[in-house]
Amino acid sequence: MALDSKIPNGPIADKWTNYKDHINLVNPANKRNLDIIVVGTGLAGGSAAATLAELGYNVKAFCFQDSPRRAHSIAAQGGINAAKNYKGDGDSVYRLFYDTVKGGDYRAREANVHRLAEVSANIIDQCVAQGVPLAREYGGLLDNRSFGGTLVSRTFYAQGQTGQQLLLGAYSAMNRQIGRGKIKMYNRHEMLELVLIDGKARGVIARNLITGEIERHSAHAVVIGSGGYGNVFFLSTNAMGSNATAAWKIHKKGAYFANPCYTQIHPTCIPVSGDHQSKLTLMSESLRNDGRIWVPAKLEDAKAIREGKKKATDLAEVDRDYFLERRYPAFGNLVPRDVASRAAKERCDAGFGVNKTGEAVYLDFAAAIKRYGTEAAYVKGLDANDTKLVTKLGTEIVKSKYGNLFQMYYKIVDEDPYTSPMMIYPAVHYTMGGTWVDYNLMTTIPGCFSIGESNFSDHGANRLGASALMQGLADGYFVLPYTIGDYLAPDIKMGEISTDRPEFEEAEKSVKDLIANFMNNKGTHSVDHFHKKLGKIMWDKVGMARNEKGLNEAIVEIAALREEFYKDVRVPGTDKGFNQELEKAIRVADFLELGELFAKDALHRNESCGGHFREEYQTEEGEALRDDENFAYVAAWEYKGKPSDAVLHKEPLNYENIKLVQRSYK
Numbered sequence: 101m102a103l104d105s106k107i108p109n110g111p112i113a114d115k116w117t118n119y120k121d122h123i124n125l126v127n128p129a130n131k132r133n134l135d136i137i138v139v140g141t142g143l144a145g146g147s148a149a150a151t152l153a154e155l156g157y158n159v160k161a162f163c164f165q166d167s168p169r170r171a172h173s174i175a176a177q178g179g180i181n182a183a184k185n186y187k188g189d190g191d192s193v194y195r196l197f198y199d200t201v202k203g204g205d206y207r208a209r210e211a212n213v214h215r216l217a218e219v220s221a222n223i224i225d226q227c228v229a230q231g232v233p234l235a236r237e238y239g240g241l242l243d244n245r246s247f248g249g250t251l252v253s254r255t256f257y258a259q260g261q262t263g264q265q266l267l268l269g270a271y272s273a274m275n276r277q278i279g280r281g282k283i284k285m286y287n288r289h290e291m292l293e294l295v296l297i298d299g300k301a302r303g304v305i306a307r308n309l310i311t312g313e314i315e316r317h318s319a320h321a322v323v324i325g326s327g328g329y330g331n332v333f334f335l336s337t338n339a340m341g342s343n344a345t346a347a348w349k350i351h352k353k354g355a356y357f358a359n360p361c362y363t364q365i366h367p368t369c370i371p372v373s374g375d376h377q378s379k380l381t382l383m384s385e386s387l388r389n390d391g392r393i394w395v396p397a398k399l400e401d402a403k404a405i406r407e408g409k410k411k412a413t414d415l416a417e418v419d420r421d422y423f424l425e426r427r428y429p430a431f432g433n434l435v436p437r438d439v440a441s442r443a444a445k446e447r448c449d450a451g452f453g454v455n456k457t458g459e460a461v462y463l464d465f466a467a468a469i470k471r472y473g474t475e476a477a478y479v480k481g482l483d484a485n486d487t488k489l490v491t492k493l494g495t496e497i498v499k500s501k502y503g504n505l506f507q508m509y510y511k512i513v514d515e516d517p518y519t520s521p522m523m524i525y526p527a528v529h530y531t532m533g534g535t536w537v538d539y540n541l542m543t544t545i546p547g548c549f550s551i552g553e554s555n556f557s558d559h560g561a562n563r564l565g566a567s568a569l570m571q572g573l574a575d576g577y578f579v580l581p582y583t584i585g586d587y588l589a590p591d592i593k594m595g596e597i598s599t600d601r602p603e604f605e606e607a608e609k610s611v612k613d614l615i616a617n618f619m620n621n622k623g624t625h626s627v628d629h630f631h632k633k634l635g636k637i638m639w640d641k642v643g644m645a646r647n648e649k650g651l652n653e654a655i656v657e658i659a660a661l662r663e664e665f666y667k668d669v670r671v672p673g674t675d676k677g678f679n680q681e682l683e684k685a686i687r688v689a690d691f692l693e694l695g696e697l698f699a700k701d702a703l704h705r706n707e708s709c710g711g712h713f714r715e716e717y718q719t720e721e722g723e724a725l726r727d728d729e730n731f732a733y734v735a736a737w738e739y740k741g742k743p744s745d746a747v748l749h750k751e752p753l754n755y756e757n758i759k760l761v762q763r764s765y766k
C-alpha cells in the first residue's frame with residue numbers, strides 16, 4: 101500500500117487552520133451514536149478520552165493499571181514546552197517548530213511539527229483552567245525554564261512532578277465524563293488484539309487482568325495511546341509495565357511501524373549499579389539548567405576517584421573537564437540529549453568515568469549554589485563574601501527548584517548531591533519511533549488511530565526535552581478530536597456494532613490460543629530471564645552506538661532467543677485470575693519481535709541521525725553524519741508474517757520551510 105501522509109496543501113502556517121475549516125464534522129446529536137475505544141489513559145489517551153466524551157462521543161477507555169492516574173506519564177519530571185514567549189527572549193511558534201525539526205535531526209514531518217508548535221500555547225491555557233499547579237514567579241505569572249537544544253526558556257513545569265500534575269488534570273477531566281456516563285472506564289484491562297471488519301478497526305479483545313476473562317468490545321473507531329517501547333531494552337527509565345503489545349498487535353494487523361530504531365538515550369540517569377536491577381531512574385533534564393557536567397581532566401585523577409582514593413571535591417577547577425561547555429560553547433550543558441549522551445560515553449570510553457564501573461560522569465551544582473547564594477545575599481543586604489552564608493542561601497534556592505529530584509537521588513545513591521556532585525550516565529528513555537500515522541493521526545488501518553508516544557509523528561530522530569508531554573496533550577486535547585470526526589462522519593447511521601460477528605470470534609480465539617500456549621508450556625526459565633537476555637543484546641548491539649556487524653549479529657541472536665523463549669518459557673499460576681507472569685510473557689513475546697525489526701531498521705539506515713548513531717557514519721569530531729540524499733525519509737515497515745520479512749515503505753520528507761544542514765550546537 102502506498103503511503104499517503106495527507107498533508108494539506110498551502111503555506112505551512114495556514115495548513116492546520118485551513119484544514120480544520122474544511123474537514124467533515126459530526127453534529128452533536130450524531131456524536132451520541134458513535135462509540136470510540138481509547139486504549140491507554142496516560143496523557144495522550146486520557147486527554148483524548150476526556151475531550152471526545154466532552155464532545156459527545158461514547159468512549160470506552162482501557163488501561164492495565166488500577167487507575168488512569170498510574171499511567172507512566174505520571175513519572176514525567178521536568179516540564180512541558182509551549183511557545184508563549186513569557187520570558188520575552190525571542191520565542192515564537194516558528195522557533196519552536198524550527199528547534200523541534202532541528203532537534204530531531206531533520207527526520208520529522210514538517211507539517212505535524214508546525215501544528216504541534218501552533219497548539220502548544222493552548223495546552224498551557226487548558227491545563228491552567230483545569231487547575232494544574234504550574235510553577236509561578238513571585239509576581240504570579242507562570243514561570244519558565246530552559247531545556248536542551250534551544251536558546252530560549254519555554255518550558256512550563258511543576259517542580260520535578262510535571263507529568264503527575266498534568267495527568268491529574270487530564271484524569272479530573274476524564275472523571276467528570278466517567279461521572280456523566282460518557283466514558284466507560286476499564287481499569288486493569290489489557291488490549292490483546294484488534295478486530296477488523298471489512299478492513300476497518302471496529303473493536304478490541306481485552307483481558308480482564310483481575311478475573312482473567314477474555315472480553316470483546318466494539319466501537320466505530322479505535323485509538324491507541326499505549327506509550328513507548330523503551331522496555332525492549334529491559335532496563336530503561338520507563339515504568340516497569342510500559343510495553344509495546346497494543347502497538348505491536350495493530351502492526352501485525354496492518355498498521356505500519358515507523359522508524360523503530362529511533363530511540364532516545366537520556367544523558368542524565370542514575371548509573372547502573374549491578375545485574376540485580378530491573379529499572380533505571382531518570383534525573384530530569386531540567387537539572388542541566390543549573391548542573392554542570394564534567395569528568396576529571398587527567399586520567400590519573402579519574403583512576404584515583406574510581407579507586408576511592410580521591411573525591412570529586414578534591415579536584416581544583418583546572419583539573420576538571422567541562423566537556424559539553426568545551427565542545428559546544430553556544431549550548432553548553434543544554435545541548436540535545438543525543439549529543440550530550442554520546443559526549444558522556446566518549447569520555448567514559450576514553451577512561452575518564454568516575455564510578456566503579458567507569459560509566460559515570462559528574463553533574464555538579466556547586467557553581468549554581470554559589471551563584472544563587474551570592475545573588476540572594478545581595479538582595480537581602482547580607483555579606484556576599486560569607487561563604488557559609490552564601491552556600492546556605494544558594495542551597496535553599498536549588499532545593500526550591502529541584503528538591504524532590506535531589507531527595508530521590510539521595511535515597512537511591514545514599515550521597516548528598518548538595519555537597520558532592522551527582523553521578524549520571526545515559527540510559528534508554530524514550531522511543532521516537534512507533535506506529536506510522538498520517539496527518540490525521542490515523543494508522544494504515546482505517547479507523548485505527550495512534551497518539552502520544554505510541555505513534556512516530558513529531559520528533560524525528562531525537563526528541564527535545566519537554567516535548568513528549570506537549571505532543572501527547574496536543575494529540576489528545578487538540579488534534580485527534582478534530583480529525584477523528586472527519587473519519588467518523590460517514591458512520592453516523594451505522595448503529596452499534598455487534599460483538600457476535602465472526603471477526604470477534606476469530607480474534608478472541610487467537611488470544612485464547614496464545615494464552616493456552618504459555619500456560620501449557622512448562623518450560624524451565626522465567627519470562628524475565630528472556631527479557632534480560634533480549635535487553636543485553638539490544639544494549640550491546642543496538643544501543644547508543646551501532647555498527648553493521650553488531651546489528652547483523654543482533655538480528656540472528658534475537659530470532660534465536662525468540663525461538664528458545666517459546667520452547668522454554670515457564671509461566672506459573674493460572675490464566676483464570678491475576679497473573680503478572682502471564683501478562684509479562686505476552687508483552688515479552690512482542691518485544692522479541694519488535695527488537696528484531698528495530699535492529700533491521702537500524703541496519704538499513706546507513707547514516708547517523710539523532711538517537712541513531714552508526715559508528716561507520718560520523719564526522720571527524722565524532723558527530724552524527726546524516727545522508728540526506730539517500731535517507732531523508734520515514735521508514736515505515738509492513739508486517740509480513742515475521743520481522744525478517746517486513747517490507748519497507750518510504751515516506752519522503754520534504755523540507756520546504758527549513759533548510760537541511762548538518763546539525764551544529766557549537
Ligand SMILES: Cc1cc2nc3c(=O)[nH]c(=O)nc-3n(C[C@H](O)[C@H](O)[C@H](O)COP(=O)(O)OP(=O)(O)OC[C@H]3O[C@@H](n4cnc5c(N)ncnc54)[C@H](O)[C@@H]3O)c2cc1C
Pocket residue numbers: 139140141142143144145146162163164165168171172173174175176177178179180262263289290291292325326327328337338339342343345346382529530551552553554565566567568569570572
Ligand atoms: C522518567 C521520565 C521522565 C519524563 N519526563 C518528561 C518531561 O519532563 N517532559 C516530557 O515532555 N516528557 C517526559 N517524559 C516522556 C513522557 O513522560 C512520555 O513520553 C509520555 O508521558 C507518554 O505518554 P503516553 O500517554 O503516550 O503514554 P503512557 O503515559 O505510557 O500511557 C500509556 C497508557 O497505555 C495503557 N496501555 C498500554 N498498553 C495497553 C494495553 N495493551 N491495553 C490497555 N492499556 C494499555 C497504559 O495502561 C497507560 O494508561 C519522561 C519519561 C520518563 C520515563
